[in-house]
Amino acid sequence: MTQAIPISQVALDPSCMDNYDPNSMSVVNARQFIKQYLNPVQQAETLPIRASLGRVLATDILSPANVPNYDNSAMDGYAFNADDIVAEAPIHLAKALTHLKIIGTVYAGKALDTTLKSGECVRIMTGGMMPTGADSVIMQERVTVESDNITFTEVAKRGMNVRYAGEDLQQGQIVLAAGHMMRAADLGLIASLGLAEVSVYRKLKVAFFSTGDELAGIGEALKTGQVYDSNRYTLYGMLSRLDIEVIDMGAIADDPALLESTLLAAANQADVVITSGGVSVGEADYMKLLLAKHGQVVFWKIAMKPGRPLAYGKIQGNNGSAHYFGLPGNPVAVMVTFYQFVREAMLVLMGQPNPAPLPMFKVECTEKIKKMTGRTEFQRGILFADADGTWKVKPTGSQGSAILSSMSLANCFIVLDESAGNLDAGSLVNVQVLDGIV
Ligand code: AMP
Ligand code: MG
Secondary structure, three states, X not given: OOOOOOHHHOOXXXXXXXXXXXXXXXXXXXXXXXXXXXXXXXXXXXXXXXXXXXXXXXXXXXXXXXXXXXXXXXXXXXXXXXXXXXXXXXXXXXXXXXXXXXXXXXXXXXXXXXXXXXXXXXXXXXXXXXXXOXXXXXXXXXXXXXXXXXEXXXXXXXXXXXXXXXOOEOOOOEEEOXXXXXXXXXXXXXXXOOOOEEEEEOOOEEEEEEEOOOEXXXXXXXXXXXXXXXXXXXXXXXXXXXXXXXXXXXXXXXXXXXXXXXXXXXXXXXXEEEEEOOOOOOOOHHHHXXXXXXXXXXXXXXXXXXXOEEEEEXXXXXXXXXXXXXEOOOHHHHHHHHHHHHHHXXXXXXXOOOOOOOOEEXXXXXXXXXXXXXXXXXXXXXXXXXOOOOEEEEEOOOOOOOOOHHHHXXXXXXXXXXXXXXXXXXXXXXXXXXXXXX
């Protein structure tokens, strides 16, 4: 549990929202409402940098030194002092006249202990430390060499081809700020500073379970009227894409006592509890009563398809309150509501103050789409490159909220906003790419 906030202090009251209608809650309003209650984890731990991949920084990383550490050459060439550049004729006629004597060589990783005098230069390799007395480097392709003398074949400028100390990062500068999620480049960046460990927030703990009398476990023979519980597997997969500790509480029958004990066990050990099924009208009674008894939870019908029923709130656990997300039972609806509401909330709880939403951009849809106005639809789509390399999208086919194969086929959501109606083939539509997150 993150913080011991007694449930009585969590005023979960959406009724003051403009045009609040629990039977037709817009996706945007639901997201905003949830965001107000997300209190990120506070505890931090120190990890070796490789283990920090996917975790969120708990403190700013400051550069302990300048990067690069010393002025060095950006090219293989010759280091020289610009005072030696011979004044040029008008620039369009310029044929450099500078002649310099080579007095040594600098390789990357080794310093030269001689100071350059007037009329001298040093052969230098990329990354080589600039010798004292030199302030510029001419590329080796821009000189002619005769025994130990060079002649410039182009006009040289003071400071050319030098990378200065601190040019990338200055000592004491914030390199990565607290709240940043560690990615591959960041591991390298932190290693480039010589740091071995970083302070990150502890892992968020998320417990989840499926609800439904009709659910059978994989490995069991299906009885009449049963379906295999697939939601726990998609949920496991979606949560595991984030660096989260997942706690699978199983599939629970629609039995009030069992549901209650599972809900409490989940709230006692996790920061977040996610359930699937049992929150739609008609069968919501058990969950609704239980959630009212042990916390504050709001039930909505979201103006979206799939994913209409959704519950959000807080449940009182032993050590404080756990966030609660009640997702619909239909397998596609579980995934859509996870990506539209839960994923971003998890990122906030993990310590990222303003996680980027899933990127969305417009492409042409090659097929016509049936769509009712008044709700946001998340159709499953396939982004593909057409013959001339332009990216376009087409729906996966049947869009029923129980057709999980549509999610396996899809590489994006086609997001059709509330005001949109039927669309002709060739219309521009918004897409959210799922590759890399699903
Ligand atoms: P519910 O929201 O509980 O009314 O469930 C809606 C639909 O989703 C029903 O057809 C359920 O059988 C199905 N469903 C619920 N939970 C699961 C699950 N864990 N795995 C697969 N299907 C489910
Ligand atoms: Mg059910």
